[in-house]
Amino acid sequence: MAVKQKIAFVTLGCKLNFSETSTIARQFPEPDYERVPPTEQADVYVVNTCSVTSAAERKCRQAIRRAAKLNPDAAIVVTGCYAQLRPHEIAALHQDASKITVVADKNEIYAPHAPRTAAPSENFFAAYSSGDRTRSFLKVQDGCDYRCTYCTIPLARGKSRNIPIGKLVDTAEAIARKGVKEIVITGVNIGDFGKSTGDTFFDLLKALHGVEGIERYRISSIEPNLLTHDMIRWIADARKILPHFHIPLQSGSNKILAAMQRRYTRELFAQRVGEIRHAMPYAFIGADVITGFPDETAADFDDTFRFLRQLAPSFVHVFPYSPRPHTPAAAYGNQVAEQERMRRSEALTQLSHSLLHDFYKKNIGRDEYVLFEHTEKNGCMYGYTRNYIKVETSYDAALTGQIAAVRLSDMLRVKGDVLSVMCEELRVKSDV
Numbered sequence: 001m002a003v004k005q006k007i008a009f010v011t012l013g014c015k016l017n018f019s020e021t022s023t024i025a026r027q028f029p030e031p032d033y034e035r036v037p038p039t040e041q042a043d044v045y046v047v048n049t050c051s052v053t054s055a056a057e058r059k060c061r062q063a064i065r066r067a068a069k070l071n072p073d074a075a076i077v078v079t080g081c082y083a084q085l086r087p088h089e090i091a092a093l094h095q096d097a098s099k100i101t102v103v104a105d106k107n108e109i110y111a112p113h114a115p116r117t118a119a120p121s122e123n124f125f126a127a128y129s130s131g132d133r134t135r136s137f138l139k140v141q142d143g144c145d146y147r148c149t150y151c152t153i154p155l156a157r158g159k160s161r162n163i164p165i166g167k168l169v170d171t172a173e174a175i176a177r178k179g180v181k182e183i184v185i186t187g188v189n190i191g192d193f194g195k196s197t198g199d200t201f202f203d204l205l206k207a208l209h210g211v212e213g214i215e216r217y218r219i220s221s222i223e224p225n226l227l228t229h230d231m232i233r234w235i236a237d238a239r240k241i242l243p244h245f246h247i248p249l250q251s252g253s254n255k256i257l258a259a260m261q262r263r264y265t266r267e268l269f270a271q272r273v274g275e276i277r278h279a280m281p282y283a284f285i286g287a288d289v290i291t292g293f294p295d296e297t298a299a300d301f302d303d304t305f306r307f308l309r310q311l312a313p314s315f316v317h318v319f320p321y322s323p324r325p326h327t328p329a330a331a332y333g334n335q336v337a338e339q340e341r342m343r344r345s346e347a348l349t350q351l352s353h354s355l356l357h358d359f360y361k362k363n364i365g366r367d368e369y370v371l372f373e374h375t376e377k378n379g380c381m382y383g384y385t386r387n388y389i390k391v392e393t394s395y396d397a398a399l400t401g402q403i404a405a406v407r408l409s410d411m412l413r414v415k416g417d418v419l420s421v422m423c424e425e426l427r428v429k430s431d432v
């Protein structure tokens with residue numbers, strides 16, 4: 001009997017990379033390969049990299065060096081944004097460069113001798129994650145036509161493109177056949193969906209909503225200028241599209257938004273949040289913010305802080321600005337000192353903790369629907385409400401993978417931060 005090759009996968013970065021690695025892994029099936037953790041010796045390592053910050057790139061390099069150290073003879077296949085942008089840095093990470101193959105087009109991950117290239121692939125690598133029996137990340141779009149001045153993603157992932165809606169519906173049906181009830185709709189700039197096929201993201205939502213077996217869809221992240229008033233109103237009535245919005249704000253200062261070449265003002269962002277709240281008062285609203293962008297003065301930052309405190313989203317994802325090579329912002333004057341970027345991040349992170357606490361508190365006593373996960377930890381099980389509240393209850397095998405109606409009863413805190421919410425089960429409802 002032939003000896004199985006040991007293969008390990010490393011994923012860095014976003015949900016899109018996560019869904020892509022999962023799809024790549026399905027191409028290396030059990031009969032021929034034994035899957036091992038990336039901390040063990042393997043014959044092949046596949047590293048799906050990220051380039052969003054310098055810290056992310058450092059982690060990629062660490063992962064590649066670790067693989068080379070664990071087994072100097074292993075084949076290391078490196079793909080993803082960092083690989084696309086800086087293939088020559090990657091080749092230099094191994095004393096025998098022939099062991100590393102940089103693959104730009106993930107469709108060619110099978111071709112270990114593909115030429116090293118820095119050109120972004122314009123093919124579409126269709127992907128969805130599997131392995132988690134509760135939810136799957138479905139990639140619907142890739143690339144971006146925007147030119148935000150801090151971002152390397154368009155350089156790494158190329159133009160905005162997608163596959164036809166019909167194919168995505170087929171994939172959602174295949175995911176439903178595996179018993180998965182929730183799909184997270186994922187992409188680089190998903191609101192821009194349809195550019196290459198003459199459709200819109202709204203068309204896609206309507207089509208996916210009709211897939212039998214999938215009970216819940218989360219929209220991973222959508223630009224505020226692409227989240228339309230009509231879409232918000234429709235989502236409020238669409239049973240399966242969850243009241244959970246993740247909207248990049250990046251700055252609450254119009255001066256900084258313009259310098260970033262974002263395509264909206266803070267007023268438009270506030271308007272979208274107002275529309276969501278009006279239609280879905282308990283919707284979860286997360287906002288991304290970058291602190292310390294070049295020329296962000298203390299007054300500009302205060303503007304952002306006050307704007308967020310007043311608007312009170314449920315959560316703020318905070319990222320200190322990280323200058324990326326080959327982006328216009330990296331060459332801007334008035335770069336903010338790293339220490340100050342971190343200080344501003346910390347201030348917004350504290351604000352975010354208190355906003356999340358308020359959001360959870362507002363939900364205590366409400367009835368909600370939770371999709372329970374399969375994992376048991378210390379006799380407890382976990383799941384998320386429609387509006388993205390993590391809940392905890394005593395483990396009950398009958399509830400795993402089920403949607404149950406619950407009453408949110410009490411907040412669980414660790415060192416003052418709310419981690420999850422206790423719930424009392426009301427009844428199991430598998431059709432909601």
Ligand code: SF4
Pocket residue numbers: 144145146147148151152153154188189223
């Ligand atoms: S919208 Fe802007 S930040 Fe987002 S991927 Fe495109 S260029 Fe980057």
